[in-house]
Amino acid sequence: MGEFQVHRVRFFAYMPAGIRCLAHSPRSARLALARTDGALEVYNFAANYFQEKGIPGHETRTTEALCWATGDRLFGAGLGGDVSEYDLEKLRVKYSLDGFGGPIWSMAADPSGTQLAVGCEDGSVKLFQVLPDKIQFERSLDRQKGRIMSLSWHPSGTRIAVGSIDLLRVFDVKSGHAIQRILVDRHPQGLYRRECVVWSVAFLSDGTIVSSDSVGKVQFWDSEKGTLLETHPVSSSAVLCLAVSEEEDSIVVGTSEGAVYQFQLLPVKWGSAESKWVRTKPFQHHTHDVRAVAHSATALISGGLDAQLVIRPLMERVHGKGYDAVLRKFTFPHRRLVSCAKKARLLLFQFPQHLELWRLGATDSAGKDGDILPVSRAPEHLLQLKSKGPEHICCSCISLCGSWIAYATTSRLHLHRVHLENGSVRVKRVSKVPKLLCSAHQLLCSADSTSLFVASDQGAVHVLKLLEPGRCGHLQTLRPNSGSAQAVYLLTASVDGDWLAAASGDWEINVYSLRHFKPHCTVPVYNCAVTALAIHPVTNNLVIAHSDQQVFEFSITDREYTTWSRKVQQHGLHKGWLERDTPITHITFNPKQPAHILLHDTYMFCILDKSLPLPDDATQLMNQTTLKQLSEKARRGCAHAFKICKKYQPLLFVDLLEEGSLVVVERPLMDIKTQLPPPVQQKKFGT
Amino acid sequence: MAVLREEFTLCGLIAGAGAGAGQGLLGLEPGPDPDRVLLTDRGRTATLYKVSDQKPLGSWSVKQDQTITCPAVCNFETGEYIAVHDDKVLRIWKDEDVNLDKVFKATLTAEVYRIHSLPHTEPLVLFKGGAVQTLDALLAAPQQEIENVISDEVIRWSEAFMETQQPVLIFTTEKNGNYFVYVQKVNPNILHKYKLEQEESSHPLSFAAYTKNNILTLLCLYSNGYVYKILMSLQHSVPEEEQILSKSLLLKTVVSDTALKGASLAILDKDHVAVLGSLDSPPNIAKECLSIWNTKFQTLQTSKELPQGTSGQLWCYGERFFLTHGKVLTVIVYKCETSSLAAAVGKLKDTQTSGMRTVSSYVNWNMLQEDDLGSPHAQQSVTAKTESKRTLRLRRNNVAKVQRDTLTVEQLLSDIKDSSQNDVEEELWQFLSNAEMSDFQATVGYIITGLVNRCKTEPTFYPRNCLVQLIQTQGLSYSLCPDLMAVALEKTDVHLLQLCLQQFPDIPEAVTCACLKAFLSIDDDNLQGTNVNLDSVISYIDITLNDQVKKQSATVQNGFSSELMEEDSCDTQLTPKPHVVDTEELCPVGPQKAALLNAILYSAYSETFLLPHLKDLSAQQVILFLRYLQYLYIKCSEKVTMDFPGMLSPTIYQIMDWMCLLLDAHFTVVVMLPEAKGLLFSLHKFVRAQARFYSELNKIEGSLQELQRTKPQKDVGLYSIEMLELV
Secondary structure, eight states, X not given: OEEEEEEEEOOOOOOOOOEEEEEEETTTTEEEEEETTSOEEEEETTTTTEEEEEEOOBTTOOEEEEEEETTTEEEEEETXXXXXXXXXXXXXXXXXXXXXXXXXXXXXXXXXXXXXXXXXXXXOEEEEEEOXXXXXXXXXXXXXXXXXXXXXXXXXXXXXXXXXXXXXXXXXTTTOOEEEEEEOOOOSSTTOOOOOBEEEEEEOTTSEEEEEETTSEEEEEETTTTXXXXXXXXXXXOEEEEEEOTTSSEEEEXXXXXXXXXXXXXXXXXXXXXXXXXXXXXXXXXXXOEEEEEEOSSEEEEEETTOOEEEEEOTTTOOSSSGGGSOEEEOSOSSOOEEEETTTTEEEEEOSSEEEEEEOOBOOOOOOTTOEEOOSBOOEEEEEEEOXXXXXXXXXXXXXXXXXXXXXXXXXXXXXXXXXETTEEEEEEOSOOOOOSSOOSEEEEOTXXXXXXXXXXXXXXXXEEEETTXXXXXXXXXXXXXXXXXXXXXXXXXXXXXXXXXXXXXXXXEEEETTTTEEEEEEOOOSSOEEEEEEOTTTOEEEEEETTSOEEEEETTTTEEOHHHHHHHHHOOOHHHHTOSSOOOEEEEOTTOTTEEEEEOSSOEEEEETTSOOOOTTSOSSOHXXXXXXXXXXXXXXXOSEEEEOSSOSEEEEEEOSTTEEEEEEOOHHHHHHHSOOOOOOOOTTO | OOEEEEEEEEEEOOTTSTTOGGGOOSEEEEOSSTTEEEEEOSSXXXXXXXXXXXXXXXXXXXXXXXXXXXXXXXXXXXXXXXXXXXXXEEEEEOTTOXXXXXXXXXXXXXXXXEEEOOTTSOOEEEETTSOEEEHHXXXXXXXXXXXXXXXXXXXXXXXXXXXXXXXXXXXXXXXXXXXXXXXXXXXXXXXEEXXXXXXXXOOEEEEEEEEETTEEEEEEEETTSEEEEXXXXXXXOSOOOOEEEOOEEEEEOOSSSOEEEEEEEEEEETTEEEEEEEEEOTTSOOEEEEEEEETTTXXXXXXXXXXXXXXXXXXXXXXXEEEEETTEEEEEEEEOOOOOHHHXXXXXXXXXXXXXXXXXXXTOHHHHHHHHTTOTTOOOOSSSOSOOHHHHHXXXXXXXXXXXXXXXXXXXXXXXXXXXXXXXXXXXXXXXXXXXXXXXXXXXXXXXXXXXXXXXXXXXXXXXXXXXXXXXXXXXXXXXSHHHHHHHHHTTOHHXXXXXXXXXXOOOHHHHHHHHHHHHHSOHHHHTTSOOOXXXXXXXXXXXXXXXXHHHHXXXXXXXXXXXXXXXXXXXXXXXXXXXXXXXXXXXXXXXXXXXXXXXXXXXXXXXXXXXXXXXXXXXXHHHXXXXXXXXXXXXHHSTTSBOSSTTOOBHHHHHHHHHHHHXXXXXXXXXXXXXXXXXXXXXXXXXXXXXHHHHHHHHHHHHHHHHHHHHHTTOSSEEEEEEEEO
16 A cells, blocks of 8 residues: 655754733634634634634744634734734734833723723723723723732723732722722741742622732632632632633633632522532643633633643533534644755755754665664764744745745735755845735745745735845736635645635635736635645646645646535545544645545545545544454455554654655654643652 | 263172173163152162262162163153052152152052153053053052053054143054054043054164154164164044054165164154164174164264173163263263264365364363352253252252242241141242242242241241252352251261351351261261262262271171172172272261361361360361361372362362461370370371472472573574564
């Protein structure tokens, strides 16, 4: 069937940045996530938690707070002291406004979404008015001593609870005066006078304030009388974050020990009206600080410095057995960070602020399945390209021959000409790159390395001409007929150079004819996010993978789904395939076996053989080990279209080189963990 | 597809018994349950065997100058055994009887050919003169005249069936090369006589018959290897003139013109027959073999060579063949499945034989254990899995006594207070037979408390059978009847104590210790006759051997040569030669005592509570027990699995725990006693040797573990090139 020489690459030292804050918008079913490097990601819960948008980080931007206002407008504020709004269509910061109050630690939108309250280092709470295109400073509440670490609006919008060092305050929004001052008990044990940071507060509609603090307590206060209602010692270290469900019957808190606890408001007795907050479920999915938690209707969401986003479903709230009903952990981005120059056997790794170019090793021996071959030539680190400026790299690509490297930050596109001559590497920056008015979200070199495709805003794709010896010029801009507002985030071109397909943020896929530089057709819009695209080198069929794990094949010339694709839809995909955890992030083909499609997600790669029958739910999906034990003849009866290999995990990239060799890029979780700072010391029994 | 499975030896055949092994056995008849057979040799002895255990359960012999002439059978209705010796003397006995001289005897006026016993009906007695009588009619008047039906014909074979609730007996006779078939219906008494078609070159060797829908099918194996089928209707009620039966060829078991000798035929099911015989083809030496044939498709299904020769006799009961092979009686398990064309030509996939089912049922004790788990004492075989002894017996009782009206608990309890022991026993049987009440356990508890209370007040009252039966209902525990074991201890009823120890989960340590003390103080000779369950010792003590060696050592002590004694006592023994056994390996206690001690070892206890009571043992008892434990420990360590096969046998951990406990409790005593010195020394030596061995093993484990740890680290590199094949 297929024997491959697998180049198993583990030298991509990718480190995901820690998660700093989360904001869940129940209305749009989206989760916004800010990382410690300032990057922003938006996950779409309706599309199987697909990471549909990403805004690259910035050296000076550290986001401390995120909030959604009026449904789908996303605001962030950070230690830079700016409040900014994110443009989720163009995937960039729309504008920033200085708060003039020093570093901002907290921000919250009022229940109606018309006002933002910002808690600053200088002890002031500032209110901003949310206008259609901008925000405007409205006024400050009475300034108090001590930085404002956390704040929360009362659901009526008339009060704000504020957490500071050692105390809580309640402000009346109308008058701007502090009407309540509550001292938080600051020595948890013994004589140590430690200051007590109120890391997070929540104002419930019955006037109760919930606070979590650095001494490890979750406390419930009466905001009218200023008295303590309940204390729950949760941890010996800090409780960093808390979030309340919309119904206010459940609270999730995260501690710096990596544990997440759920509190539930439960009746004291069965049927009694009196209820009490009870600590119910502990979860320990993180190894490091849980810096942010969110509470969706069906799940507890937590993110920590170990860069993992964990979505833990609450089984009593999940109905039926769907994608929501399973614990999800996200460590790796749903984007491709690796590009491969197949002909030159080079790999380009994208880091936030630099690129690395590696040459694959080689072997001169052969073997059979499972053998590890001796490496005759070790892999070689050829080049490190540092990006200048504070902006992080958002996309990069290398041409198939390995002679062009392009990368883009939010504001600039960089292009380099690489000369590889008998072992020495020369890089020449292409100086006159045409100034594009908008940012690049995805880059792609054509198969013959003569043009560069730049995915841009509003569905546009710019075609740049790559000229020897290291020049380039703007050739064309392709725009969809529909006039989409969303940025293009996936690109693929056919090998013969005739076709280009582009998927934009509204999940529309446009196919352009490169011969005429005009739109050819549009693939019928499917109601789930596109995660990968590729055009078959022989048949010019477009293969599309969606985040609900569906795979389609679209004939570009006939402008319709192929019969195989229809057959797949009729037959339905295997249950095991649909229940996979992560989206397909890359599709490639084997030119010698036109019926094969190679796909991969984080935990497996798969050769989809279109000539074989599709499995039904009764058959085993992962049948490679079984098949290998069978005789040649018996295999034919048992084989089905999905040939799945789970040997390499977690996968960041798989591609097929020439002569039947595969390159797989793994990033073992263990390697990431060892790079993390040591977690909070925890005494374990017996150690 | 019919297949022959494992084969095992049921028993050896003693050449000295009767007319010699060459002639085979007088008969082999089914016993009271499917796992038991009744073997009668050509001499003086009838023996009851438990087939799955390969174990004799009972053996009965007639006096020196008498010979059993008719195979012993079991009367399925009463559970008694019937045999005839010296042609005319009828004996009827039960399991408990020991001496055949003292059992029921009836002298008849005519010579008996055979007795046929059928379920649900009276046994039929076939006289050599051809007359047939039911046993009860015969016993009513033993001296009645028996008429001669056949004139100077000799009966060659006979068989009895139940057809439409009526017993039918068929027998064949021979006179000057002519064969006649008689079919006798008993009630009403009708006799048909048929003549078998004459065959020039060959003569019938063996017959077999079955009935179905009032048609009697007689299969006849001729000496030329042909099997003929003869159909007879049983419907005629009036005796007719003698008919000549026509036969049709069913099967050719030999190809060429070879002759079959000493052959035997058995019907397995409607499509399969088994043929045992020796082919006497001139160039070769006679080869004996057992073969299963499919009569529907006339194919040979399977066959097995028997190189050591047979007596030409073949019996087949409950999916087992019994045949004499050389000097032993061999049991071959077979499996016959419905025949289809695919099976006949061997194309059917045999799902069962392809699995691991080839493990024989008699070796695999674990399997046996599982099957019998429901009732550890049931004398059931593996084949009759579903029925425990109790239900089986209950059912039998149901059949026998269904007419009686049912008893209530209250009635029974009041009866227990004042009735005689036999009455109580009778009533309890009846009560239990109808017992399907919901609160069975509580009821049994009441009954046993009543019984025990009466036992306590009335020393002569001891309904042993009742108590055993009640315990075997498995509904009891110590707390339900705390006095039961005290009473049993008082009466030194070791069998009951063994049952209690095995069945009760909650025996206090004091009582366990009292039992232990009692067991250790009973003399082995006193235990000889008791029916202690020996299942737990059978795996490591050769019971017969042990007896023998004991005798041997006894005679040596008395200064006699053992040679002569041995020859005398040899005649009931099944092992042909006395083994030379190292006395080191000898069990310090008899098998019965060993079984009792095993029950103690097996029972649950808590160390803290047991230790003070253990101190009550006397020094002698401690030494004896310690010696037994050491013996067990050494025996156990000999096995690779470190465990004795079989149920209720102590595990090595139990043995070690008890050894430690015993040493803890009596440390000072054991250290002081001079006779314990040798024991302790050898024990220490053994333990030290083992400890050393295990420490070596530990080292190996350490290095192996290290190897395993280093292996996966090999591929943790930043880069490797591997081969991968996707099929």
